[in-house]
Amino acid sequence: MTELRRAISLPGRSGEIKKYLYDMDVTMTDIKKLREMTGAGLADCKKALAESENFDGAIAYLREKGKAVAAKRSDREASEGCVLVKTENGFGAIIALKCETDFVANNADFIALTKQILDAAVAAKAKTLDEVKALTLDGVTIADAVVNRSGITGEKMELDGYSVIEAENIYTYNHMNRNGLCTMVALNKDVDPSVGKNVAMQIASAAPVAIDETGVPQSVKDNEIAVAIEKTKAEQVQKAVEAALKKAGYNPAHFDSEDHMESNQTKGWITAEDVAAVKKIIAEVSAEKAANLNENMIQNIAKGRLNKFLKENCLLSQEYIWDKNFTVASYLQSVDKELTVVDFKRFTLRAE
Secondary structure (H helix, E strand, C coil): CHHHHHHHCCCCCHHHHHHHHHHCHHHHHHHHHHHHHHCCCHHHHHHHHHCCCCHHHHHHHHHHHHHHHHHHCCCCCCCEEEEEEEEECCEEEEEEEEECCHHHHCCHHHHHHHHHHHHHHHHHCCCCHHHHHHCEECCEEHHHHHHHHHHHHCCCCEEEEEEEEECCEEEEEEHHHCCCEEEEEEECCCCCHHHHHHHHHHHHHHCCCECCHHHCCHHHHHHHHHHHHHHHHHHHHHHHHHHHHHHCCCCHHHHCCHHHHHHHHHCCCCCHHHHHHHHHHHHHHHHHHHHCCCHHHHHHHHHHHHHHHHHHHEHHHCECCCCCCCEHHHHHHHHCCCCCEEEEEEEECCCC
């Protein structure tokens, strides 16, 4: 290769010899070596060696290609990827390396890179994603390793979803081993691994927002109660309107939207006069009912809805997925009366 590099500099022969170098079989050893060093594809390694003076230059070429791809595709959505979870020596972490297509997400090298990143993060007990990105793999930062991989695949890539738990008894779950949804849960006692896994699977299935009500942010509660109040008021007004329409001899279902009213007129089920009369009833009854709602009743119904929300979204009060006769709390107490959850984390690539 050295002699050929010298020859490349000869006037008039650069293009010819570069093409020869790119195609000749003798370079396969160097191509394989570069591939082992970078993880790049064979074609990219060939191109990098043909365009560079040495291995350092070829590696730099691949890095620059990665930066160019990353910059070009920065506005693309990375909605696929690989999510992995690991726990070791009282430290657990979930991380997601995201990409654009499931083809890349399922690639063995892509999954291996995600695992390498997670291994490094857990070994270093990195607390934040920025700390993870600053760690090194094979002499480059993880941030650069991701950019380099982007150059290889031609897709936008980004690290996301990094979360950690520090506790003695951490149990993990990778949903169906498909690397798309991972959870981990910390219990206050060491138990049979199947118990921890059951709770981790509960978290995957039921997507709780907190361990119990005390862990739900007040802003979330305030928003839920506000939504519940408005929904309850709208329902009370709607009931009054439907009762008034029925009393006047109209079928409420024929007038529940502008589209339905127009469609039903076309079908001859109602007339323009019917529509005008019904709209008048709706306007009058709605205004009257809204002005005379029972506030105590509204508040009580809204609080009931908030309580239902908390029951369904707080882990310990959720219905246990494996036995509807238990909540998660009562299931844990059936194993050990003092057993409970102290922390959990969950990450999924899918919109829910």
